[in-house]
Amino acid sequence: MIAMVLGLLVMGAAFAVFQSNQRSYQANQGLSRIQESARVAFELMSRDMRAAGGTACSNLAAPDVEHTATADEIKLRSAPVGDNGTGDGSQLVVTSGDDTAYHVTAATTNSITLATGTGPGEINDAKDAFKTNDTMILCSANLLYVVKAGTVGTSVVTFTPATPVVMTVDPMAPPATVMLAKYRSTRWYRNGTGLFVSREGGVGQQVADGVTALSFSYLVDGASSYTATPASWTDVVAVRVDMTLQGADQVDNKTISRNVSNVISLRSRAL
C-alpha cells in the first residue's frame, strides 16, 4: 500500500517534470525565435537601407538636361527612402543600384555591349544578370538613366527609352566609367505579425514572424531628432527602426515579448 502511494508520488513527480520541460521548451523556443527574427531583420534591412541611393557611378551623375527625369530616376537620385505614401512610418521603400555593376565596352543610344569573358569586370553571359523587362541603371561619371531591358543577348543588351546621346561619347565622362547595373527597389512592411519584403514591386516574401509592431522614423539633415513624417524625403540621412517581437507560444498565459531598435545611416548621404 505504502509502496503504491510512493509509486504514485514518483509518477506525479515525473509528470510535473514533463510539464515544466514542455514549458521551458516553449519559453526557449520563443526567445530563440525572437533572436532569430531580430537578427535577420537587423541584417537584411540594414543592408538595404545602407545602400539606399547608391549606384556604381558618381553621386553627381544625373540625366541629361533635355531628358525629363522618370519617376524611378527621381526616386533613386532625390528620395532613395520613402514610406510608400502611408505617412505614418509603417512602411519603408528603399531604392538603390544593385551592388554588382557590369563594365560597358560599347554603346549606342538604345543598346550597350558588355565586356564578356572570365576576367575581372567581365561577364560570362549577359543573360545571367539581366532579363527582358528588368529595370536597369545605365550610368557614367556624368550621366545616369534608368532604362528597361529589351532583348538580352550574350553581350548586347538593348533598352528603352533611348538615351539622348550615346553613353560612351560623353566628353565629360571617359568610356571606362560607363556601367550597367540592376535597379533595386525594396519595400519593407508588416502584414499581420509577419515582416515582409517585396522586391521590385513583386509579391511580398515573409522574412520574420512574430512582429507585433514595426515603425520607421527618419532623420532629416540638420534636424535634431527622428520623425516618422519628414518634411523632405530628399534630405533624409538616417533611418531608425523599432520593432516589437513576440514568441509563438504562450508560457503561463503570457507571451514572451522583446523590443528591438536600430539606427542605420544612408551611406550615400553620410560618407
Add this chain to the structure above:
Amino acid sequence: MSLVTIQHPRHIPSARLQQGMGMIEVLVSVLVLAVGLLGVAAMQSLALRGGQGSLETSQAVMQSNSIVEAMRINPTGNYNMGKTCSAASVTGTDLRANDQRAWVTALKSTVGADAATCGQITGCPGACVITVFWDDSRAGTDQGGTARSLVTNARI
C-alpha cells in the same frame, strides 16, 4: 561442441523478507529519482537563462552598431559620455544629446530594464570605444556576471 552446465535453483527467500526488500527498493528509487529530477530542473533553468543571456548579448551588439551609425551621420558631434545608466541624466536638445538619450532608452528597452544596464562612449572621434554594460549574472559568472560588458571599437 558446447558445454552445458546445469545450475542449481537459487534459494528462494521467505515471503516476509521479500516484503521488506520491496519497501526499501521503492524508497531508494524515490531518493534516486528525486536527485535526478533536481538535476533536470537545474538544467532547464540553466538553458532558459542561457537563452536569455544570448538574446541580451545579441541586443547589445545591435545597440553598439546603432550608436556607431548615429555618430557617423553626425560626425562633428562629440558623443563622448561617461558611464550613463539613466536617459534622464543626458541633458541638451541637440542631435547629439537626443541620440545619446535615445540610445540609453533603447538599451533599457532592449538589453535589460534594470539599473545595471548602462552605456559609455570614450575616445571619439579618433578611436571610439563604445561599452554596453548589463547584468548577466543569471547566465553565470564566467563572462563577467553582474558587470557583463561588450566593448566595440570604431572610428567615425
